[in-house]
Amino acid sequence: MMVRLIIFGPPGAGKGTYSAKLEKILGITKISTGDVLREEVKRRTELGVKIEKYLEKGVLVPDDIVIEIVKREILRASPRGFILDGFPRNLYQAKALEKITTIDAIINLLIPEEILIEKLLGRRICSRCGEIYNVANIDRIIDGIRYLLPPLTPQREGVCDKCGGPLIMREDDKVEVIKRRLRVYKEYSEPIIEYYRSKGLEFIDILVNREPEVIVRRIVNALKSRGLLT
Ligand code: AMP
Numbered sequence: 001m002m003v004r005l006i007i008f009g010p011p012g013a014g015k016g017t018y019s020a021k022l023e024k025i026l027g028i029t030k031i032s033t034g035d036v037l038r039e040e041v042k043r044r045t046e047l048g049v050k051i052e053k054y055l056e057k058g059v060l061v062p063d064d065i066v067i068e069i070v071k072r073e074i075l076r077a078s079p080r081g082f083i084l085d086g087f088p089r090n091l092y093q094a095k096a097l098e099k100i101t102t103i104d105a106i107i108n109l110l111i112p113e114e115i116l117i118e119k120l121l122g123r124r125i126c127s128r129c130g131e132i133y134n135v136a137n138i139d140r141i142i143d144g145i146r147y148l149l150p151p152l153t154p155q156r157e158g159v160c161d162k163c164g165g166p167l168i169m170r171e172d173d174k175v176e177v178i179k180r181r182l183r184v185y186k187e188y189s190e191p192i193i194e195y196y197r198s199k200g201l202e203f204i205d206i207l208v209n210r211e212p213e214v215i216v217r218r219i220v221n222a223l224k225s226r227g228l229l230t
Pocket of ligand 1: 054
Protein backbone atom coordinates (compact mmCIF):
# COMPACT_ATOMS: atom_id res chain seq x y z
CA MET A 1 0.00 0.00 0.00
CA MET A 2 1.34 3.41 -0.95
CA VAL A 3 0.93 6.53 1.13
CA ARG A 4 1.74 10.05 -0.03
CA LEU A 5 1.88 12.61 2.77
CA ILE A 6 2.62 16.25 3.48
CA ILE A 7 3.83 17.26 6.92
CA PHE A 8 2.86 20.85 7.49
CA GLY A 9 3.51 23.35 10.25
CA PRO A 10 5.57 26.39 11.22
CA PRO A 11 9.37 26.34 11.45
CA GLY A 12 10.35 24.59 14.66
CA ALA A 13 7.23 22.43 14.92
CA GLY A 14 9.31 19.29 14.42
CA LYS A 15 8.51 18.40 10.80
CA GLY A 16 12.04 17.14 10.12
CA THR A 17 12.21 15.05 13.28
CA TYR A 18 8.85 13.34 12.81
CA SER A 19 9.26 12.76 9.11
CA ALA A 20 12.66 11.11 9.70
CA LYS A 21 11.01 8.74 12.18
CA LEU A 22 8.08 8.07 9.84
CA GLU A 23 10.53 7.34 7.03
CA LYS A 24 12.07 4.60 9.19
CA ILE A 25 8.87 3.16 10.60
CA LEU A 26 6.82 3.18 7.41
CA GLY A 27 9.57 2.63 4.84
CA ILE A 28 8.54 5.76 2.95
CA THR A 29 10.91 8.44 1.64
CA LYS A 30 11.34 11.72 3.48
CA ILE A 31 11.55 14.52 0.94
CA SER A 32 12.81 17.66 2.65
CA THR A 33 13.39 20.61 0.34
CA GLY A 34 15.28 22.37 3.15
CA ASP A 35 17.68 19.40 3.50
CA VAL A 36 18.26 19.24 -0.26
CA LEU A 37 18.91 23.00 -0.43
CA ARG A 38 21.27 22.98 2.58
CA GLU A 39 23.20 20.11 1.02
CA GLU A 40 23.61 22.11 -2.20
CA VAL A 41 24.92 25.08 -0.19
CA LYS A 42 27.30 22.86 1.76
CA ARG A 43 28.69 21.30 -1.42
CA ARG A 44 29.03 24.75 -3.01
CA THR A 45 27.34 23.60 -6.21
CA GLU A 46 26.21 26.12 -8.79
CA LEU A 47 22.69 25.92 -7.39
CA GLY A 48 24.00 26.10 -3.82
CA VAL A 49 25.88 29.34 -4.48
CA LYS A 50 22.79 30.83 -6.15
CA ILE A 51 20.38 30.04 -3.29
CA GLU A 52 22.60 30.59 -0.26
CA LYS A 53 21.42 34.16 0.29
CA TYR A 54 17.77 33.11 0.46
CA LEU A 55 18.45 30.56 3.19
CA GLU A 56 20.61 33.02 5.11
CA LYS A 57 17.86 35.60 5.08
CA GLY A 58 15.09 33.13 5.85
CA VAL A 59 13.06 33.90 2.73
CA LEU A 60 11.69 31.47 0.16
CA VAL A 61 13.89 30.16 -2.63
CA PRO A 62 12.34 30.70 -6.10
CA ASP A 63 9.44 28.34 -6.79
CA ASP A 64 10.79 26.79 -10.01
CA ILE A 65 13.90 25.55 -8.16
CA VAL A 66 12.03 23.77 -5.36
CA ILE A 67 9.37 22.41 -7.71
CA GLU A 68 12.08 20.78 -9.84
CA ILE A 69 13.65 19.26 -6.73
CA VAL A 70 10.33 17.82 -5.59
CA LYS A 71 9.54 16.38 -9.05
CA ARG A 72 12.91 14.64 -9.12
CA GLU A 73 12.70 13.33 -5.54
CA ILE A 74 9.17 11.97 -5.98
CA LEU A 75 10.34 9.97 -8.99
CA ARG A 76 13.14 8.53 -6.84
CA ALA A 77 10.94 7.82 -3.80
CA SER A 78 10.16 4.41 -2.33
CA PRO A 79 7.23 2.50 -3.87
CA ARG A 80 5.75 2.62 -0.35
CA GLY A 81 5.34 6.37 -0.69
CA PHE A 82 6.80 9.61 0.63
CA ILE A 83 6.42 12.42 3.10
CA LEU A 84 6.98 15.99 1.96
CA ASP A 85 8.68 18.12 4.60
CA GLY A 86 8.88 21.86 3.87
CA PHE A 87 6.96 21.72 0.60
CA PRO A 88 4.62 23.25 -0.47
CA ARG A 89 5.44 26.62 1.14
CA ASN A 90 3.00 28.83 -0.80
CA LEU A 91 -0.15 28.53 -2.94
CA TYR A 92 1.79 28.50 -6.19
CA GLN A 93 3.76 25.46 -5.03
CA ALA A 94 0.59 23.79 -3.75
CA LYS A 95 -0.99 24.16 -7.16
CA ALA A 96 2.15 22.94 -8.93
CA LEU A 97 2.15 19.85 -6.69
CA GLU A 98 -1.35 18.95 -7.89
CA LYS A 99 0.11 18.49 -11.35
CA ILE A 100 2.90 16.25 -10.03
CA THR A 101 1.11 13.85 -7.69
CA THR A 102 -1.96 13.02 -5.60
CA ILE A 103 -1.69 13.58 -1.85
CA ASP A 104 -3.44 11.18 0.53
CA ALA A 105 -3.27 13.29 3.69
CA ILE A 106 -1.80 16.37 5.32
CA ILE A 107 -0.35 16.04 8.76
CA ASN A 108 -0.99 19.48 10.22
CA LEU A 109 1.16 20.21 13.28
CA LEU A 110 -0.37 22.52 15.87
CA ILE A 111 1.99 24.32 18.26
CA PRO A 112 1.81 27.76 19.91
CA GLU A 113 4.08 30.38 18.41
CA GLU A 114 5.45 31.23 21.86
CA ILE A 115 7.29 27.91 21.99
CA LEU A 116 8.74 28.00 18.49
CA ILE A 117 11.49 30.54 19.05
CA GLU A 118 12.75 28.63 22.09
CA LYS A 119 12.68 25.37 20.13
CA LEU A 120 14.46 26.87 17.13
CA LEU A 121 17.17 28.45 19.28
CA GLY A 122 17.64 25.09 21.03
CA ARG A 123 17.95 23.12 17.80
CA ARG A 124 21.28 21.50 16.91
CA ILE A 125 21.94 19.49 13.79
CA CYS A 126 24.73 17.15 12.80
CA SER A 127 26.88 18.95 10.27
CA ARG A 128 27.66 15.62 8.64
CA CYS A 129 24.38 13.66 8.44
CA GLY A 130 21.73 16.24 9.37
CA GLU A 131 20.35 14.34 12.40
CA ILE A 132 18.31 16.71 14.58
CA TYR A 133 18.76 17.35 18.32
CA ASN A 134 17.45 19.98 20.71
CA VAL A 135 18.77 21.41 23.98
CA ALA A 136 15.56 23.31 24.83
CA ASN A 137 13.77 22.05 27.92
CA ILE A 138 10.16 23.15 27.72
CA ASP A 139 7.51 22.62 30.37
CA ARG A 140 4.78 25.21 30.09
CA ILE A 141 1.04 25.54 30.29
CA ILE A 142 -0.53 27.58 27.51
CA ASP A 143 -4.32 27.94 27.27
CA GLY A 144 -4.73 25.13 29.76
CA ILE A 145 -2.58 22.67 27.78
CA ARG A 146 0.70 21.36 29.13
CA TYR A 147 3.62 21.43 26.72
CA LEU A 148 6.21 19.04 28.01
CA LEU A 149 9.05 18.88 25.50
CA PRO A 150 12.23 17.53 27.09
CA PRO A 151 15.63 18.09 25.44
CA LEU A 152 16.73 15.68 22.71
CA THR A 153 20.44 15.44 23.46
CA PRO A 154 23.08 13.05 22.14
CA GLN A 155 24.94 10.58 24.39
CA ARG A 156 28.11 12.69 24.13
CA GLU A 157 27.66 16.43 24.16
CA GLY A 158 28.12 18.00 20.75
CA VAL A 159 28.62 14.65 18.99
CA CYS A 160 26.06 12.95 16.75
CA ASP A 161 24.86 9.54 18.01
CA LYS A 162 24.27 8.34 14.49
CA CYS A 163 27.52 9.20 12.71
CA GLY A 164 29.88 10.83 15.25
CA GLY A 165 29.78 14.15 13.36
CA PRO A 166 29.95 17.51 15.16
CA LEU A 167 26.65 19.20 16.10
CA ILE A 168 26.10 22.78 15.02
CA MET A 169 23.36 25.39 15.02
CA ARG A 170 21.65 26.00 11.70
CA GLU A 171 22.77 29.30 10.11
CA ASP A 172 19.13 30.43 9.97
CA ASP A 173 18.36 29.60 13.62
CA LYS A 174 19.22 33.14 14.79
CA VAL A 175 16.60 35.37 16.38
CA GLU A 176 16.29 37.87 13.50
CA VAL A 177 16.17 35.15 10.85
CA ILE A 178 13.75 33.05 12.90
CA LYS A 179 11.39 36.02 13.15
CA ARG A 180 11.47 36.50 9.39
CA ARG A 181 10.87 32.78 8.78
CA LEU A 182 7.85 32.89 11.07
CA ARG A 183 6.50 35.92 9.19
CA VAL A 184 7.08 34.21 5.84
CA TYR A 185 5.24 31.16 7.18
CA LYS A 186 2.23 33.23 8.25
CA GLU A 187 2.04 35.23 5.07
CA TYR A 188 2.79 32.62 2.40
CA SER A 189 2.50 29.14 3.88
CA GLU A 190 -0.45 29.27 6.27
CA PRO A 191 -2.96 30.12 3.49
CA ILE A 192 -2.29 26.64 2.07
CA ILE A 193 -4.30 25.18 4.96
CA GLU A 194 -7.51 26.93 3.89
CA TYR A 195 -6.85 26.09 0.27
CA TYR A 196 -6.45 22.38 1.01
CA ARG A 197 -9.45 22.34 3.34
CA SER A 198 -11.59 23.89 0.62
CA LYS A 199 -10.39 21.17 -1.74
CA GLY A 200 -11.50 18.52 0.75
CA LEU A 201 -8.07 17.00 1.35
CA GLU A 202 -7.69 14.67 4.31
CA PHE A 203 -6.39 16.61 7.34
CA ILE A 204 -4.71 15.07 10.33
CA ASP A 205 -4.39 17.73 13.02
CA ILE A 206 -1.72 16.83 15.56
CA LEU A 207 -1.06 18.78 18.73
CA VAL A 208 2.68 19.00 19.44
CA ASN A 209 2.82 19.00 23.23
CA ARG A 210 4.97 15.94 24.02
CA GLU A 211 8.23 14.31 22.95
CA PRO A 212 8.66 13.04 19.36
CA GLU A 213 7.89 9.36 20.10
CA VAL A 214 4.44 10.35 21.34
CA ILE A 215 3.79 12.62 18.38
CA VAL A 216 4.86 9.96 15.89
CA ARG A 217 2.58 7.41 17.60
CA ARG A 218 -0.31 9.85 17.29
CA ILE A 219 0.43 10.31 13.60
CA VAL A 220 0.68 6.56 12.90
CA ASN A 221 -2.57 5.88 14.79
CA ALA A 222 -4.36 8.63 12.89
CA LEU A 223 -3.12 7.23 9.56
CA LYS A 224 -4.30 3.74 10.56
CA SER A 225 -7.71 4.89 11.70
CA ARG A 226 -8.22 6.55 8.32
CA GLY A 227 -7.28 3.40 6.45
CA LEU A 228 -4.14 4.95 5.02
CA LEU A 229 -1.88 2.29 6.53
CA THR A 230 -2.37 -1.43 6.78
P1 AMP B 1 13.45 24.30 6.26
O1 AMP B 1 14.58 23.36 6.46
O2 AMP B 1 12.21 23.62 5.73
O3 AMP B 1 13.18 25.15 7.45
O4 AMP B 1 13.91 25.29 5.09
C1 AMP B 1 15.03 26.14 5.23
C2 AMP B 1 15.03 27.21 4.16
O5 AMP B 1 15.08 26.59 2.87
C3 AMP B 1 13.80 28.08 4.12
O6 AMP B 1 13.88 29.17 5.02
C4 AMP B 1 13.82 28.54 2.66
O7 AMP B 1 14.78 29.55 2.45
C5 AMP B 1 14.29 27.30 1.94
N1 AMP B 1 13.15 26.42 1.55
C6 AMP B 1 12.87 25.18 2.01
N2 AMP B 1 11.77 24.68 1.41
C7 AMP B 1 11.34 25.64 0.55
C8 AMP B 1 10.24 25.73 -0.35
N3 AMP B 1 9.34 24.75 -0.47
N4 AMP B 1 10.12 26.88 -1.07
C9 AMP B 1 11.00 27.88 -0.97
N5 AMP B 1 12.05 27.85 -0.13
C10 AMP B 1 12.23 26.74 0.63
